[in-house]
Amino acid sequence: MELLYLPLTLYVFTIGTFRTGRFFYFAAANPQISLGGFAGDSKYHILSHIPANYRPKTVLIEQNARDFHWVAQIVQSCDLHFPLIAKPDLGEGGFLVKKIEDMAALRTYHEQYRTRYILQEFVEAPLELSILVHNASGKLQISSITERRYLTLVGDGKSTVEQLLRQDKHAQFRTKKLSTLLHQDWGRVLAKEETYQPIQIGNWDYGATYVDQSSQVSSDFTQLFAQLNHQIGLFDYARYDLKCKSWEALWRGDFKILEINGVKGEPIHIYDAKVRLWQAYKEIFKHWEYILKISQRNRKQGAKCPRLRQGFQILLAHKQSKTQAIQGH
Known part of the structure; x- marks a missing residue:
């Protein structure tokens, strides 16, 4: 996986720096949050800016x-x-x-x-989505909608949960992580046609699959999101992770925002099984072009980028926070 991200890393920290003259140029894309949402950004601080009816x-x-x-x-x-x-x-x-x-x-x-x-x-709602927005053109656009489908197994009356996971074309590569989460059910045999959905968290590591739903973008929904993003007042580039009861509920604005990511928010529709590697790279580079364009525009309007030392201090503190978290007492 690290090798797959090498071209992106080179682009972000080499080509982007060369074109802008700032190593942490992307901080200016969302100047009100730490490094534009790349690192050091508080989830709680961001959630506190979301209107109460849209947040859990x-x-x-x-x-x-x-x-x-x-x-x-x-x-x-x-x-x-x-x-x-x-x-x-x-x-x-x-x-x-x-x-x-x-x-x-x-x-x-x-x-x-x-x-x-x-x-x-x-949030007890069956539909979990990631919606990526940006205003690189000066007007908010939705460039990606991804449905996060939860890990679901169907029993055959003879196979254990472990065996079914190893047969699943998506989950088989995540059995090490899932074995820890599902250890109590690992040897359980599911009845024939029994549906097993143990983890309602739409994350790749928890066995979820990502499905590109970008075709669902409409002008009315884009306008709804433009108004919401303006109310929140923090982002020119962001990925909203949310849950709702149905697509119809989404269109009428009946949803809950779980969190919002800044420039680290990927267009995760690239992980749809139908998307080829070259298409994924194309989408990633396209979205970092949006970030670069927004950053340059915001800098012209007075937004600041951290100096090299300050930026690395934020990255180090972010890493240390994660390391300390898993060390326990």
Whole structure:
């Protein structure tokens, strides 16, 4: 995977720097958040800017809150109900994202990971989407819509969960991660035609598959998102991750935003099985062209980029935060 990203890395940090004269030029794409959303950006800070009717109920648990009784009181006083989603305030790619079923599971999470994290009500909705927007042309456009389909197995009456996963053309490459998550059901035999959907988190590492739905873009929906993005007031380039009950609910603006990513937000429709490698690279480079164009425009309007030392300090602090989180006590 690292080799696949080598051309992108060269483009971002070499060609982009040469063309702009700034190593961290992309910070100017979204100047109100850390490095434009590349690293060091607080999920909670971003969520706090989303209108209340568009966001799940969310609370922030500070890193120094080691007394779990205090955490339990926050959950109760904020009227949060299980299941909940727990995830670090800093992080990406599904890092330490867990579905928390009860108070005991929350205690385990709290005591296992030394990090500032958010607790978010679990949104019970079957359709999870990632919608990428940008205003490189001066007007907001939707350039990618991706449906995140949850890992789903269908029993044959004789195969275990492990065997079915190893037969699945997508999940077979993620059995190491899934074996840890599904260890209690690993040897369970599913009845014939039994549907098994153990993880309702639309992340690649959790066995989800990505389906390109960019054809669903419409002028009315783009206008709705332009108004919402303007209300939030943080992004010229962003990927919105959200859940809703149906496409019809989405069109009328009935959805919940789980989080918003800045310049690190990929157009993840490139992971659709129908997309070839050269097409994926083309899409990635195209979107980084959007970022470059937005950054140059914003810099002309006064946006600042961090100096080299400052930028690397942010990257280092981001990495250290993730490392510390998994070290525990």
